[in-house]
Amino acid sequence: MNPVHLELINVSKAVFRKVNSTRVKTQILSSLDLTVQHGELVTIMGPSGSGKSTLLRLINRLSETDSGTILLNGKDIRDYDPLELRRKVGMVFQVPVVFRGSVRDNLAFGMRLWGNDIDIETLARDAGIPDNLLDADADPLSVGEKQRVCIARALANKPEVLLLDEPTSALDAKSAHRIEELLLSMRRERNLTMLWVTHELAQAGRIDGRRFMLREGRLEKHV
Secondary structure (H helix, E strand, O other), X not given: OOOEEEEEEEEEEEEEEEEOOEEEEEEEEEEEEEEEEOOOEEEEEOOOOOOHHHHHHHHXXXXXXXXXXXXXXXXXXXXXXXXXXXXXXXXXXXXXXXXXXXXXXXXHHHHHHHOOOOOHHHHHHHOOOOHHHOOOEOOOOOHHHHHHHHHHHHHHOOOOEEEEEOOOOOOOHHHHHHHHHHXXXXXXXXXXXXEEEEOOHHHHHHOOOEEEEEEOOEEEEEO
């Protein structure tokens, strides 16, 4: 068995939501536990509002836990510098957002930030981005093309863990399947640890690895 890569221990999180002009506290995650091995793919399912995205945001500290501990390689994530943590734990969001400039500029962002030695042309080809798009403006690209840019941009930081927050939900079925295949292929090639959030049971069925359903703030194993 591979060593533990990521561990959530007794993690809880509540948010405030407005109900009839009144702020109401809602418990999203309740004493949640999860252990993920190096190179493992874990799928997390659940309806909208169940806390799936909140769970991912806690792991790279876009949000903070109310209680509990999250460990990366046995070290509390609060003991990492936030930028270092987000280099180690990359995230791809539901709606792709590209930076101003060309596709090449987007892919070089992590290299400029961290000094990584990256072959941008190879990275682009691995992500299915044609060479003739590298110097094109990123903003007019299709949603599917933008998502490929965002995936490649996240991988340019050479993360150990990749968090996927419904990465295909904004795409048509054909583009969604292509992105699925791309992500699964890259995981195998790079031995990435992945947490993949989805509300689609059919998609979860196409993805290998352990599956969990998030209900009432806790994860239940799903077959």
